[in-house]
Amino acid sequence: MPKQTVPILKQEEKVFQNLEGQDDWSLAGYKKRGGYKGLKKLLTTDRIKHIEKMKESALRGRGGAGFPTGMKWSFMPDPAKTGKPSYLVCNADEGEPGTCKDRDILRYDPHTLVEGMIIGCYTLAAKTGYIYVRGEYYDESSRLQQAINEAYEAGFLGKNIQGTGVDVDIHVHLGAGAYICGEETALLESLEGKKGQPRLKPPFPAGYGLYGCPTTINNVETIAQVPPILKNKLEWWTQHGRPNNHGTKIFSISGSVNRPINVEAPMSIPLKELIETYAEGVIGGWKNLQAVIPGGSSTPMLNKGEAGKVLMDFDGLREYGTGLGTAAVIVMNQDVDVLRVMTRISAFYKHESCGQCTPCREGVGWVYTLMKRLSNGEGTVEELEQLQKLTKKIEGHTICAFADGAMWPVQGTLRCFKDEFERRIEAKEEVA
């Protein structure tokens, strides 16, 4: 059952206090909001302690997969033993349809990321960090670059930060328009100047990452959440959300709502409360709701009944056969042609397949063709069955999770709207 949550976070409970851009984004503004306070202490604390605290916080990656950050960090070998440099790479290649949280972090609160990169690099014993920003975010990356320049001038970056003996350099690297580069190994390939085609795992990036060196890749939001988690008492973080899903999270609420918004809210908040409290409700009221995509285009949709009950966290959404993903909530009311939207999403995956694995390269195109045909009522009822089977032949048969993410929304549509497909097919047959 949905539990009662605190709907509106107080300013001091937020990681991103300037997410809406109401305040000064620059170093002065960030410092006024408490930024960089306690940085020196963190850089002189044993880095193993930081990893332990990250594990205790149960922070799970905010980029989609939800892998525990502390555990990921603990995989990094000691550079003294490997004899190789370590790298921290920030994934700012935000491209999952519906997701737009990192853009607002980059342009309104870039120092949260910069401070996170400093502490992250120290904790992982990396002297260099790269922030891979999608190429379209040029204006936003300009803002980030200014924030980095400010941090260098203030002595928060570079050699011997604040006299602690810690050296960290951060570079911004712009991509050039490829959704697949959000996949961590494709991102590394791209950062090395190649086509963004995912690598086979193992070896995992912690052993063999950027330039063959130990590398950790984290999402923008994840890295930015690290400093406040380490600076505050553990309860500051764990007071929100259910066990194993703690903390706060930025939800991007778009589509048929009265006020589309990026908002930081407690984890495990009921979806209905999230939409009604922050996005001023569904256009035409909750009764006018048709379906909700809960976590970006890759996550299967929920019907109205499910959307009224589900809790927004990793485990809550899993119970309904979907996922939190990037927490990009796309709301569709009765005025939306859901099948057209889902066909458009299939077209997206067709366009973005990197072409490396045959089931994906060939399969997503076929799925799109079938979706287009069936949503226009042009197919047969047997083809619905065929489409379902096809998705199962593609899912799980490729190097990376892209194909899985391309098939889940189709499976979700077939689950929730099979009758609508059938209705359209019948309507077409009657006309003929």
Next chain:
Amino acid sequence: MTTVAITPMNEQQHTGQTPKTLGLNLVWDKAEKAKVKSVLAKYPKGRERSATIPLLKLAQDKCGGWLPVDAMQLVADTVNEPYIRVYEVATFYTMFNLKPVGKFHVQVCTNCACLIRGSDGVTKAVKDIAGVDSSGATSKDGTFTFTEVECLGACVAAPMMQIGTHYFTHLTEEKTKDILNHLKEGGDPLKYADTPNAASDPLHNGDYEEHV
């Protein structure tokens, strides 16, 4: 070791396919050289190839928004890689244009969030003003190129489009027409662009950090 016989290409295959055929003899100018240097400095020694994407972007800007083969050759020479290594990157990423584009490259997002909130109207407005009927087409006078693109990550401000580096959000059919007409008449894009209006905004206060 086996040797591969290379047959000479005919004239048609040759045109536009092989570097240096255009005979442009492109070189970086002084300002570009400084940028090339600062880009290369981001990566460890021996990893110059990492600069491929940023340098392709620089080359594309140099050539008016697209990449002729000579520009790709210039990048290849700069990062000490064979031409094909650069060419395969240029063809992989959607932001690299392998044929010329108009003065304003209008990229309209038509993915889910924008579609739900009316990207059809935006698309229609762009097609009407530019006088084109399909994605990838350029208006006759060379002012606008219209491209339908995938999610640009401004979903809570949908529908939206990108022209140059700027985002234009919360669009309607009418607003889209106003923006395109404004640009056509030489107006300042910042009048409509979705950039923060605070005084600290780099686009307005002159501190815009040009970087690659």
